[in-house]
Amino acid sequence: MFSWLSRPKGLVGLDIGTSSVKAVQLRRLRKGYQLVALGIAPLHPDTIVDGLIMDADAVSNAVRRMFEENKIDLKDVAVSVSGHSVIVKRIAVPHMKADELRGGIAWEAEQHIPYSVEDVNLDFQILRSGDNGKGEMDVLLVAVKKDIVNQYLAVISAAGLRAAVVDVDAFAMENAFEMFEKVGRDEVVALMNIGAAVTTINVIRGGCSEFTRDSSLAGNRYTESLQKGLGLNYEQAEILKMGGAVQGHDVAEARPVFEMVNGELAGEIRRSFEFYRSSMQGGAIDRVVLSGGGSRLPDLPSHLSHALELPVEIGNPLREITADPRKFDPEYLSFIAPQMAVGVGLALREPEDGA
Structure with a gap:
């Protein structure tokens, strides 16, 4: 989603949650996706509090061990954030092209968020490009505090990984939903x-x-x-x-x-x-x-x-994803699947989503 990061050839979905870290790696097939790797590692209850990483070493070590234990070699990840540091707001703006809006999104954000635009990373999603009858179009404005994003980027770097996409949990979840539901x-x-x-x-x-x-x-x-x-x-x-x-x-x-x-x-x-x-x-x-x-x-x-x-x-975000039963126990996948929704949604992100 956010646009200051690099463009790798593939991504691992890395869900850094309050109680655990989770990773999902997929391989694109001619039709659909195949599960390559999946991992989960617990975190101590006080490691992340209210979206703030209180023990960065504990998180980076958990991520590193999870990648090693599940033999995940890919270093580029998509990660997401949630909580009070994230603002997602539906706004109406004058009808314009996406490139024009990108140039003026900071001004629009100043009217709608309680933080200085200097302190946040901004992005947007046009909900419907058609005119709403008032010469306006509906847009989802997304603002994430830079200090929170920087915490996550630092943890990922300390784990020996590279963040290619920073997303929002709500949109990662939606991305997974689109995979398994009509x-x-x-x-x-x-x-x-x-x-x-x-x-x-x-x-x-x-x-x-x-x-x-x-x-x-x-x-x-x-x-x-x-x-x-x-x-x-x-x-x-x-x-x-x-x-x-x-x-x-x-x-x-x-x-x-x-x-x-x-x-x-x-x-x-x-x-x-x-x-x-x-x-x-x-x-x-x-x-x-x-x-x-x-x-x-x-x-x-x-x-x-x-x-x-x-x-x-x-929901079962793994339902439409093929998995080798010799490598992944079907009963375990069925059990763990609901917890992996954000990770699956992130793993489905394309590298250009961060560009």
Whole structure:
């Protein structure tokens, strides 16, 4: 997405999340893609906080080990950012060509973001090039604070890699979705990636992103609530959160905690949808597709479906990607796939996307 980086021949999708780092390498075939490598490595809970890398050495070491253990030789990566340092805003600008807009995007950004344009990297995506009836066109303005981007670039460099594309989680998730789902021309789909610290929402209509939002109500809220409600430590709460057994506690005992946080999450999603409909003149949401580690929380899809009165499913970004069963266990791929949505979307990026 952003345009100050080099142009390699191929990319590894590198998803640097709060609880883990993930890598995906694909090979383009005549029809579709083949999985070349896939890896995941955990991070300590305090390594990345609110999108800020607190322990750069821990992240770069985890990335380096992950590449070595999974025999990933390619050094050029596509990475993405999310959270409060990222602003994605739909704006209306006078109708013009993309090259003209690129020359004036800094002036447009000054009217819409709370930061100095000197402190951010800017990009944009034209939603619809046609006139909206007012001599204007709709554009998604993207601004990411330079200090956050520089943190990620430094970690990647320390791991012996090169960043060729810097993207935004919401768009990487959308890129993966386009690989495994068919969307109707007027269908409105809400993509939701539930990570440890951030839930990313991207509402797309007819294959075009119309609204994005990052919320801090995510997987960690469940962990913290289980710790507080049942007197567990972090490791015990994480096990119970994902449906495992902890001595002296079971999933049935945790159910009231799940229901409480599920209700909070449903309320947060509902408010986002209402904002989309009211301020963006958006249509009704037709369905929700979940991804991220949080999508596997016990009974979450059914709870959200009931609360939102919408079909809710867990997406599989690896579904249309071929994989050698001698190298990749099909059951493991099916299990891990929802967590790899951002990584897959990044791996699908072309080198020229960073140019």
